[in-house]
Amino acid sequence: MSEKLMLLPSSDPHKPRLVTIPDDLEAHEAFRFATGTIAAVEEESPNCSWEEIEEALEEKGFESVTYILGPEVS
Numbered sequence: 001m002s003e004k005l006m007l008l009p010s011s012d013p014h015k016p017r018l019v020t021i022p023d024d025l026e027a028h029e030a031f032r033f034a035t036g037t038i039a040a041v042e043e044e045s046p047n048c049s050w051e052e053i054e055e056a057l058e059e060k061g062f063e064s065v066t067y068i069l070g071p072e073v074s
Contacts, residue, residue, distance in 0.1 A: 005065065006030050008038075014069065017050070022061030034062060 004021035021030040041048050041056045
């Protein structure tokens with residue numbers, strides 16, 4: 001079975017975050033659920049790091065995926 005993946009935007013356009021979607025979430029629910037989790041972390045700690053956000057997402061079943069971003073297409 002293939003994993004469902006989601007690309008999360010980043011304030012640095014060269015460093016978007018790739019995460020797996022938990023099996024119990026439908027693809028159309030995942031982005032809203034992830035952004036809600038991220039917003040809750042940022043509200044609690046306005047200067048939070050990606051590691052804090054990543055930890056909160058992992059508690060909800062998301063997992064970070066390491067990837068290599070290819071060259072820009074012109």
